Amino acid sequence: MTLLALLVFSVLALWKLPLSLLPEAEVPQLVIKTSLPNAAPAEMEQNVLRPIRSAMLTLANLKEIESTAETQTGTIKLYFAHGAPMQLAYLEANEKLDRLMSALPRQMERPQIIKLNVADIPVARIQVVPRHKQSLAEVSELAEKVLRKRLEQLEGVSLVDLNGTRQRALVVEPDYKALRAYGLTIANITAAIQANNQELGALSVKDGHYRYYLKLNAKLKSPADIAQLTVLTPAGHIIPISRLAQVQEGEVQPTGYHIFNNQEAVVIAVHKQMQAQMTEMMPALYAIADEFRQDYPQLDFEVTQDQSLLLQESIGNLQGSLLWGGLFAFIVLFCFSGNVRVPLLVGLSLPISLLLSFLVFQLFGISVNIISLSGLALGLGMLIDNAIIVTNRIGQKRAAGVPLLDSCVEGTREMMAPLTSSVLTTLAVFVPLVFLNGLSGALFYDQAVAVAAILATSLAVSFLLLPLLYRLLFKNLTTIPAEDSRLYLHILTLYRRLHHQAMRRHKLHLFLLLLLLPLSLLLYRLIPLQGLPYLDKHDAVINLNWNEQLEVQENKNRTTALLESLDAIALQSEGEIGTKQFLLQESNNTTQEAQLYILFKDAAQKQQGLALLQQKIKERYPLAVVQATDAPNAFDRLFNDERPLSELRWRGTSGSQPIPAESLQALTYKASLLSQQNNLGAQPGKGTLQETVYNVSIRQDRLAAYNINYNEVIGQLRSLFGNVTVTDLKDFSTIIPVKLQESEQALANRLATAFASSTSGKEYSLDQLVELRYSTSYQSITADKYGIYHSLLLPDAVPAAPIVSTIKEDALQQGLQVNIAGKFLEDQENLQQLLYVLLLSVVLLYFILSAQFESLLQPVIVLLTLPLGIAGSLLLLYLAGQSLNIMSAIGMVVMLGVMVNDAILKIDNINRLRKQMPLKSAVAKAGEESLKPILMTSITTILALLPILFASGLGADLQRPLVLSVIGGLTVGTASATFFVPLLYTALYSKRRSIQQPVAA
The missing domain is CATH 3.30.70.1320 (Multidrug efflux transporter AcrB pore domain like)
Known part of the structure; x- marks a missing residue:
């Protein structure tokens, strides 16, 4: 009844468990957005971003800080360690900003701090x-x-x-010739419109005993209302606006x-x-x-861009893999067992243990996600492992003539110590990984809890439920059924031959196996290192910067022309051209930028389409800067970093001033050549791009000579070049702006045909009063905690040491500094930390095994099997073209946990049998007793994971390197447990006396 109650609670827990793509985790990033009207990038950096950066450097858990200053806007990105309390960081950042506001320009609004989360992605x-x-x-x-x-x-x-x-807007297009003929300016038109669009507000009048509110009926509503308004000329004539300008319905530009x-x-x-x-x-x-x-x-x-499709596909594939894995394991049990009852018995323990593990999920607050489900898939083989070993031992007792009840009790009791020890050793490998910092710990926590849950429940089921079910299923049988199938008997015969051949010359065969140990070091050097595995996605985001002063309409024309070239292979395309109106956006686009989203049929067409797009851009628009990335999703929001893999950063010795353009161009040109020669795919960073600007100088001497007011000239310039709003027509929730139409004339003609009036009423054309000069400046100014830098991005490559040395020497000759940054530094740090934790796990493993075996030598036998398993994992990763990343490293940990169990089982059997027989006989007998559970455990674990290799979706892509590590390691590890452990044990103990001499018959 207790079991039934637990199963009911487990079903309820499974029903209530939240279903999500990823574990609940905070995005370790804050974004500070600032704006300062009419501020150039240099002014924005000097007066706004630099003080804010300095104030934020003392935030707890802050890893990196990056800022970008652009015209009128600035962005600061704060990167924190994974697992940092982001709510506290958000509050602390706001407090620092509040204290800093008095030191910032008075005319700027308070900067906005954005706390990112997964829900930011629609x-x-x-x-x-x-x-x-x-x-x-x-x-x-x-x-x-x-x-x-x-x-x-x-x-x-x-x-x-x-x-x-x-x-919608009402557009007023002035007739400059008519205005000049009547001696009027644009200011006269705007004043007339504004004067007739006033509201009285809350005015009231008393009439006897009554009070009435006043409502003004002169409100403007249509183009005709504006056109019939009048303007008084200097000569005293009343002229309607319809004779001075054309008023029509239109749209805001x-x-x-x-x-x-x-x-x-x-x-x-x-x-x-x-x-x-x-x-x-x-x-x-x-x-x-x-x-x-x-x-x-x-x-x-x-x-x-339905994000639920990713969730359904990823979760569905992993659930399918879990079911197929369980089915394959069930088939293996039938193939190795000589009767139907044993597979049914072990098969019953599978769903029971899985259901009970969901109860543990509820207790620990774990959701059903791609990480926890992959942990269940990994633990599936270990789950069956315990059940197989217990039922196999009970069967051996029955075959030896022990009564059924005593077989169930004694067989289970004999396996309690080794199985408990194997679970503890597995946890000794897993548990330290939970305390990893950064991405590794965030990814591994749910997986570790899932594996621990399934190990604990399977152990409880194996010790408490399996003996009971075994007795119930076999109590009515008068004969003892065969424990082994014909297939297994053939395998056992083959094993005896191989074991006999290996033991005949055990020293030679042991030496040959030991030669495989350095293989792992060789493969480690051959396999590329990476943080996260490559995820196969069919959609991409292309960020375009035309690097030219484009009108947004020309930006649109170019973008649509490029997308038309992909119509044959693109399933769907979207484009955000120019500035975006979204409330939730981390960056401020300009009119010369575009962001494209393209969905392809498959990865091959995606690669083909992106290559075609980049080729066309390079041919037609050589100045354009293109950056293609995978389309973002919830996983990217949590774990991906938009920073390039590596980045070369030049800066002055103080880092307080941008590098002169001439010096920077020479350095980046040479670095780009080195990049092309080595196929590094370099791209200029934001702080390296330059733009052409107009420097406007107002001739103060002429203003004084002609008695012209400075504000008069500024007003005329705004009318010519600005997007001027005359007034707003309001009708409840509808607001329709009245705009002045910008002239389409050439710049010189505009200045020549626009006039400013002196105090005496005489008019002077603007080209007499202002000077315009072309100049170049940086589009953006980028900076980090060390100051201003200019960068060259290497999105998918890391430059070799000789290339970096050459670039540094060139920079030093000009008194500049160069450093290399990027994600690869963090990736290397994570992998290095993972290696340290693995070393700690091995030390813990040694102490646990020493306590179990009461020997300091026998744990060494177990530990020497680990390099063989690692070599098998690295070999399969190398053959499959995979990298050594966080997921493949976690797979090695899982594989080592299974290998350790097999080696422990073999050594425990040998120690037990040495009390009854000589060493060689004990080794041979222990090998035969352990062969079936070791083979079944390894085969079921491999088959349980095999469906993931052929599945698709984010979950499968993420787990594929992990699965390859486990399969490669177990394939070699099974052979090592089968042959390496007996050979090494024999070599170490062949000259020693038995633990207890056998009693003479």
């Missing part, structure tokens, strides 16, 4: 595309006032964000576009609440999209 996007060339302003109004409200009512939705919207499949559209990004279940929210989202299609047939609605 769960899906809804594309709203006009079918029959409807006005995008009307579509935008529908999206903002209707669609957004309906989406916000869905349960689980936290934010509905829009981009690509247009705003966009600074950015959104395109979907090369059509202008409005995109609605839907964000979910942190606690919301994506599997429940997404069906409702698709249902409301269908309602939109029915309600608004003149528009197309398409749901794109």
Whole structure:
């Protein structure tokens, strides 16, 4: 009844466990966004970003700080260690910023600190595309006032964000010739419009016993209302605005576009609440999209970038792998057992142990995610291991003639010590990894808890439930059934022959096996090192910077032309061109930048499409800077870093000033040549790009000579070049701005045809009053905790030491410094830390085994099997073209845990049998007794993981290196436990006396 109660609680726990893509973890990053009107990048860096960086350097757990100063805006990114308490970091950063505000420019608004989380990535996007060339302003109004409200009512939705919207406006296009003829300026028109668009506010008048509120009926509502307004000329004539300017309905000049499949559209990004279940929210989202299609047939609605597909595919594949693994293990049991009852017995323990492990999940607060499910898949082989060993030992007792009840009791009691020890040794390998810092610890915690849960439950089931079930299944049999199948008997015969041959010349064979130990060191040098494994994705994000002073319309034309070239192979494309309107965005795009999202059919077409796109950009727009990355998802938000793999950074000795452009160009040019010669794929960093700007100088001498007010000239320049809002027409929730139309004339003509008036009323053209000069400056100024730097990015490569030395020598000759940065430094640190923890695990393992065997020598036999298993893992990784990364290293840990169990079982049997017979007989007998559980454990573990190699999705891609490590290591490890342990044991103890001489018959 106790078991039934636990199973009921386990089912309830499984029902309530949250389903998520990844373990709950905070994104270890803060973003500070600043803005300062009319500030150049140098001013933004000097007056705003540098003081903030200095203040933030003392934040706890801060690893890196990066800032980018651009025209009028600045961004600071703070990178923290994984596992850092981000809520405290957020509060502390705000406190430091509040104390710093008095030292920042007074005219700037308070900087905004953004705490990133997984919910910042929208769960899906809804594309709203006009079918029959409807006005995008009307579509935008529908999206903002209707669609957004309906989406916000869905349960689980936290934010509905829009981009690509247009705003209706009344456009006033001045007739400069008419204005000059009447002696008027643009200021006269704007003053007339503003004067007639006033509101009285809360005014009231008393009339006897009554009081009435006053309402002004002179409010403007249409282009005709503005056109009929009048202006008084200096000559005293009253002229309607219709004779001075053309007023018509239009749109606010966009600074950015959104395109979907090369059509202008409005995109609605839907964000979910942190606690919301994506599997429940997404069906409702698709249902409301269908309602939109029915309600608004003149528009197309398409749901794109659905993050739930990634969750369903990843979780579904791992669940399928778990089921297939269990089925394969069941088949292996049938193949090795001589009767049906034993496989059924072990098969019953499989679902029971799995269900009980979910109860442990509930107790530890672990969700069902790709990490915890992979831990269950890994523990599947170990789970069956305990059941196989116990049932095998009970069967051996029965075969020796021991009664059924005594066989169940004695067989289980004899296996308690070695199995408990094997679980403890496995945990000794696993538990230290939970305390890893950074990405390794974040990834491993859920997996370690899952493995520990399944080991603990399988041990309890093997000791408490299996003997009971064994007795119930076999109590009515009058004869003892065969324990071994014909297949296993053939394998046993082959093993006896091989064992006999190996023991005949045990020293030679042992020497040959020991020669394999250095193989792991050789393979370690051949396999590339990497932080995370390569994840096969079919979509990509391309960040484009044209590196030219483009109008946003030209940016759009270029972008759509590029996307048209990919129509044959791209399934779907989106583009954010120019500035974005999203509330949640970490970076500020300019009108010369574009961000593209492209979905391909498969990875091969993705590679082909990206290569074609980069080739066309290089041919048509050689100045453009292109950066292609995988499309972001929740996993990338948690674990990926947008920083390049490596980066060369030049800076002055003080780091307080940018490097002169001429010096930097010479250095980066030579470094780029070295990059091309070595296929490193270098790209200029943001702080290296330059742009052409106009320097405007107002001739103060002429203003004084002509008696012209300075503000008069500034106002005329704003009218010519700025996006001037005259006033806003308000009608409840609708606001329609009245804009001055910017002139389309050439720059020189604009200045020649625009005039400023002196105090005496005489007019002078602006080209007499201002001077314009071309100059070049840095588009952005990048800095870190050491100061300003200029960089060359190497997204997928690390430069060799000779290349770095050459670049450093060139920089030193000009009095500059060069350092190398990037993700690869952190990757190496993580792997190095993993090696240290593994060393600690080995030490713990030695002490546990010494206590179990009561020997200081026998644990060495177990530990010497580990390099053989590592060599097998590295060999399969090398043959499969994989890297040595965090996941493959974790796979080695799992593999070593299984190998240790096999070696412990073999040595424990030998020690037990040496009390009854001579050494060689004990070794041979122990080998035969241990062969079946060792083979079945290894085969079931390998087959349980094999489906992951053929699965797809993020979960499978992430676990594939881990699975290869386990399979390669177990293949070699099984052979080592079968032959290496007996050979080494015999070599060490052949000249010693037995533990206890056998009693003479």
